[in-house]
Amino acid sequence: MTPILELESARLVLRQWQDDDLREFAAMCADPQVMRYFPAPLTRLESAALIGRLRGHFAEYGFGLWALERKDSGAFIGMTGLLTVNFNAAFAPAVEIGWRLARRHWGLGFASEAAWTCLRCAFAQLSLEQVVSFTSESNLPSQKVMQAIGMQQDPGSSFEHPRIPPGHPLRPHVLYRINRTQWQATLRG
Numbered sequence: 756m757t758p759i760l761e762l763e764s765a766r767l768v769l770r771q772w773q774d775d776d777l778r779e780f781a782a783m784c785a786d787p788q789v790m791r792y793f794p795a796p797l798t799r800l801e802s803a804a805l806i807g808r809l810r811g812h813f814a815e816y817g818f819g820l821w822a823l824e825r826k827d828s829g830a831f832i833g834m835t836g837l838l839t840v841n842f843n844a845a846f847a848p849a850v851e852i853g854w855r856l857a858r859r860h861w862g863l864g865f866a867s868e869a870a871w872t873c874l875r876c877a878f879a880q881l882s883l884e885q886v887v888s889f890t891s892e893s894n895l896p897s898q899k900v901m902q903a904i905g906m907q908q909d910p911g912s913s914f915e916h917p918r919i920p921p922g923h924p925l926r927p928h929v930l931y932r933i934n935r936t937q938w939q940a941t942l943r944g
Contacts, residue, residue, distance in 0.1 A: 758817045759880060764872040767865060769821035769835060771813070772806050776822050779831040780806065783857040792894040794919055812838060818881060820853065823869055825860075832860040835869035837877055837886070842917050846909075846930060849887045850877065854900065861896075867903045874904055878938050885934045889914075891925040898929065905941040906931035 762769040777799070783789050784797035784805070797805065812819035820836035833856035840847040852873050854866045877883045888906055890897040892913070901908075912930040919926040 758813045759876060762821065762872050762876055763826075764868045766826055767832075767869050767872070768824045768826060769869060769872060770824060772810055772822050776831050777803055777806060779857065780822075780834075783833060783855065786858055788858050789855065792891050792897070792925060794923065794925060809834075818876065821873075823856070823865070825865075831857075832865060833857050835866065836873055837881075840887070844914060844917070846887055846912055846914075846932075849885070850881075850883055852877070852886050852888045852904075854897075866900045870900055870904045874933065874938055878935050883935070885932060888931045889916075889928045891916075892927045892929055893924070898931070901931040904933070905937060906933045907937070 758771075760771050781797070781799040781802035784802045785799070787796055790796040809820050816839060818837045820834045820838060822831060823833045823835055824830065825832055833854065835852075835854040835856075837850050837852055840849045840851050852870055854870055856866055874886060877886050886906075888897075888901050890901075898908075909930045909932050912932075914928050914930065915921070915926050916928045
């Protein structure tokens with residue numbers, strides 16, 4: 756599949772990763788507030804490795820987590836996109852939607868705007884039947900984004916994330932879903 760290199764929304768460009776994104780990306784991933792729903796902040800080396808894995812996902816699947824850039828300033832603000840679920844779960848195989856934004860760009864609607872753009876790509880360009888999203892039970896901000904883009908919580912599918920140690924407070928996760936029919940209904944309003 757030819758990779759989808761760029762998407763646009765009203766205020767954002769979702770684009771391929773550039774080498775000079777590392778400085779801002781590493782700063783974002785080292786911020787304890789940004790990473791509070793992850794087991795730990797990332798080092799610069801871990802952030803660089805993550806960018807490498809994201810580039811590899813694009814090469815393999817044609818989509819992934821795009822770097823987010825503001826149209827008005829050209830500033831790198833985070834990432835949003837689609838990934839294949841790469842761990843054993845009752846809902847897999849699946850494609851998930853996810854996001855992470857630098858703190859100074861929170862509360863401006865960028866996460867929802869970028870996620871909505873990714874859903875459009877998932878259903879209109881990639882012809883997926885369903886997209887999932889998941890987060891720790893305590894991550895209410897991400898759950899609000901999931902709800903804002905029309906996703907519905909699947910209470911019967913809550914799970915313990917296998918990559919988080921047993922007993923860790925972030926291990927219990929909630930699962931949200933949206934299918935093509937639900938997405939089309941949100942377009943009709």
